[in-house]
Amino acid sequence: MIKKKPAACFVDNKYCPGCGHGTVNRLVGEVLEEMGVDKDAIGAIAVGCSSLMPETFAIDCIQAQHGRAAAVAVGIKRCRPDKTVFSYQGDGDALAIGFSETMYAAIRNENITVIFVNNGNFGMTGGQMAPTTLEGQKTTTSPYGRDIGTTGHPLNVIQMMENLNVAYLARGSVSNNRNIMKTKEYIRNAFEAQQNNEGYSFVEILSPCPTNWGMDPLKAMEHIENNVIKTYELGEFVKRGEKNA
Numbered sequence: 116m117i118k119k120k121p122a123a124c125f126v127d128n129k130y131c132p133g134c135g136h137g138t139v140n141r142l143v144g145e146v147l148e149e150m151g152v153d154k155d156a157i158g159a160i161a162v163g164c165s166s167l168m169p170e171t172f173a174i175d176c177i178q179a180q181h182g183r184a185a186a187v188a189v190g191i192k193r194c195r196p197d198k199t200v201f202s203y204q205g206d207g208d209a210l211a212i213g214f215s216e217t218m219y220a221a222i223r224n225e226n227i228t229v230i231f232v233n234n235g236n237f238g239m240t241g242g243q244m245a246p247t248t249l250e251g252q253k254t255t256t257s258p259y260g261r262d263i264g265t266t267g268h269p270l271n272v273i274q275m276m277e278n279l280n281v282a283y284l285a286r287g288s289v290s291n292n293r294n295i296m297k298t299k300e301y302i303r304n305a306f307e308a309q310q311n312n313e314g315y316s317f318v319e320i321l322s323p324c325p326t327n328w329g330m331d332p333l334k335a336m337e338h339i340e341n342n343v344i345k346t347y348e349l350g351e352f353v354k355r356g357e358k359n360a
């Protein structure tokens with residue numbers, strides 16, 4: 116079966132073979148198009164491989180400074196509440212460099228959507244340890260494996276945001292077809308929350324970085340299924356401002 120590429124994704128992506136960003140880009144494009152808002156959406160990006168997103172998308176995007184995409188998205192949404200506004204960010208960008216901006220947009224329950232791609236490392240700059248790196252995971256800056264005694268635990272940002280007054284929190288994965296379809300549903304729910312003026316919506320997506328993980332694309336998917344999901348549980352955690360029981 117050949118599935119038509121959404122018009123919102125106008126070129127083949129620029130990512131490494133097997134990278135999860137390409138799939139996530141496509142899902143965002145499909146959802147915006149199916150909701151009929153792709154011509155009316157504005158994306159904010161900052162640094163990392165996520166910043167290649169506008170090269171895939173035929174939608175308006177603004178380049179923010181390092182880590183500041185959520186703050187820029189907030190500014191756009193406050194000026195143009197009629198637009199569908201989102202940031203698209205990696206874990207190094209959103210949780211290390213721009214942690215404050217990420218958290219304060221959530222604390223204020225700003226009516227934006229954050230698409231957060233968790234691949235457990237700083238992909239673009241060569242695979243350094245990120246806040247989300249798993250315990251024991253080897254990276255270029257943790258060659259003996261992440262030691263939580265010195266670095267603290269992997270950051271589960273959804274757990275931190277669950278007790279804030281936010282509209283929607285979910286975590287998906289692009290590691291198999293079923294999870295890809297679930298993730299698409301979460302992205303749609305997040306944008307719908309924004310359209311309904313419910314407030315802040317955040318979708319974390321577990322995504323492979325085969326290049327820096329030193330794995331072929333298939334092994335990288337298996338690694339998510341067998342290991343990453345154990346630390347980062349999948350599902351919807353907050354919906355319409357209510358915690359899922």
Ligand SMILES: Cc1ncc(C[n+]2csc(CCOP(=O)(O)OP(=O)(O)O)c2C)c(N)n1
Pocket residue numbers: 162163164165181204205206207208209212232234236237238239240245324
């Ligand atoms: C203030 C600042 N810190 C660090 C960098 C270098 N830098 C550019 S991209 C990047 C990695 C971002 O990684 P992530 O957000 O996880 O995205 P990925 O590439 O994995 O998708 C870093 C550290 C920078 N340019 N500016």
Ligand code: SF4
Pocket residue numbers: 129130131133134135136164234238239323324325326327
């Ligand atoms: S370095 Fe990693 S995150 Fe960046 S494009 Fe390649 S596989 Fe994707």
